[in-house]
Amino acid sequence: MTGYRQYMQGRFAVNTIKPRLMVAREWIVLHPDVDGLSYREVEEYLRDRQLSASATRNLVVCLRAFYRWLLREGLATSDPTILVDRPRVPMRLPRPAPDRVVGRMIGRAGIQVRALLGLMACAGMRCVECSRLDWRDVDLDAGVVIANGKGQRERAIGLSPDVVRTLRTLRLSSTSAGAVFVGPSGRRLEAFRVSQLVNQFLHGEGEAITAHQLRHRAATEMYRLTGGDLLAVRDFLGHASVATTQIYAKIADDRVDTWARQMEFPAA
Numbered sequence: 001m002t003g004y005r006q007y008m009q010g011r012f013a014v015n016t017i018k019p020r021l022m023v024a025r026e027w028i029v030l031h032p033d034v035d036g037l038s039y040r041e042v043e044e045y046l047r048d049r050q051l052s053a054s055a056t057r058n059l060v061v062c063l064r065a066f067y068r069w070l071l072r073e074g075l076a077t078s079d080p081t082i083l084v085d086r087p088r089v090p091m092r093l094p095r096p097a098p099d100r101v102v103g104r105m106i107g108r109a110g111i112q113v114r115a116l117l118g119l120m121a122c123a124g125m126r127c128v129e130c131s132r133l134d135w136r137d138v139d140l141d142a143g144v145v146i147a148n149g150k151g152q153r154e155r156a157i158g159l160s161p162d163v164v165r166t167l168r169t170l171r172l173s174s175t176s177a178g179a180v181f182v183g184p185s186g187r188r189l190e191a192f193r194v195s196q197l198v199n200q201f202l203h204g205e206g207e208a209i210t211a212h213q214l215r216h217r218a219a220t221e222m223y224r225l226t227g228g229d230l231l232a233v234r235d236f237l238g239h240a241s242v243a244t245t246q247i248y249a250k251i252a253d254d255r256v257d258t259w260a261r262q263m264e265f266p267a268a
Contacts, residue, residue, distance in 0.1 A: 001025060004069055013152055015128065015191070023062035034067075035076045039083040046084075053087040060086045094248060096216035097121065097209045105205060112181060113201050115170045116194065118163040119145070120211060124218035124237050125157070126150075127198070127211055128191035133180040135171065140164055149238040157236070219248045 004024060008017045030045065031037060042063065046056055063081050070076035102121045106114055119125040119133075129147040137146040143159045159167070170180070179188035189197065198211040219237055226232045234245040 001028075003073065004066065007069055007072075013150065019058070020062045020065055023059060024066040027063060027066065034070060035078070037078075037080040039080050042080050042084045054089045057086045057089055060084055091247065094216040094219065095213055096220045097213040099217070101207055101209060102214065102217060105202060105207065108205060109201060111166070111170050111173060113198060115163075115166045116181065116198050116211075117214060118166050120198070120214035121217050122160050122163050122221075123147075123157045124215050124222065126191075126215060126238075127195040129238075130181055131179075131189055131191040131194050134178050135174075135176070135180055136178075138167060138171075138180065140168055140171070147238065150240075153238060153240075155235065155238045216248075219245075223248050 001021060001024065005017065005021060008020065012020075027045070028034065031041065042060075045063075046059060049056070049059065051059065060081060064079070067076060067079040067081055071079060102117065106117050106121075109117055116130055119130055120127075123145065125133075125145075125147055126149065129149055132148040133145065137148075139145070143161070143164050145157050145159060146154055147157055148154055167180075174180070174182070176182045176186060181189045181194060183189055183193065195211050198214075202209055202211075215237070219233060222233050222236050223230070228249065230242050230245050230249060233248060234242045237245060239245050
């Protein structure tokens with residue numbers, strides 16, 4: 001596993017490396033001789049896990065990446081995942097957090113959670129991007145943050161005056177010169193802890209929404225403000241492809257809904 005880890009370091013994000021190593025280790029325990037296996041062993045492995053379509057798809061991706069490395073290093077002569085179909089993951093519409101709920105939650109939150117809510121709901125930042133954010137990445141005078149997103153891709157995001165004021169207040173109360181969001185020990189909050197912190201606050205206030213729905217809110221609002229400019233929304237969210245962004249057009253554009261409401265029963 002040392003060689004596989006070294007190969008991935010510098011090429012992939014930590015959040016990509018960890019699950020790939022975990023799947024590779026599990027696979028080796030089940031099949032110490034990784035060569036000469038077929039799609040049957042892979043499909044049996046997937047069936048035994050009894051996971052959702054999305055989780056199963058991720059397993060196949062991780063295992064396929066492992067075999068790509070094995071082939072590259074001459075440690076295997078074939079890839080048993082090639083004939084394995086990745087399950088189709090249902091395309092679900094985003095469910096943006098309602099503005100009235102976001103406004104109410106921001107008014108009730110403490111300064112750190114309020115800053116997280118602002119960056120997610122108004123700047124479209126992911127939990128992992130908030131976790132990675134350092135004060136050196138924040139220019140309060142210019143009203144800009146540099147977000148480090150998926151695949152270590154950086155993007156500049158402009159901040160509204162409300163978000164800037166919140167971050168200024170947080171900066172005054174922060175003892176950290178590095179990470180923006182830290183725990184009681186002064187150490188950086190990991191991405192899972194950012195998500196946990198925000199979700200616990202929201203649910204504790206009786207709201208059945210999640211941290212990621214705040215990002216959905218930012219995306220649909222940006223789509224509306226730009227008059228439906230999908231390229232602008234793509235860049236705002238840090239998507240690699242506009243195909244990922246198009247789903248927001250389906251909920252932000254209400255023309256079809258308006259037309260559908262005009263379809264009355266036909267006359268007899």
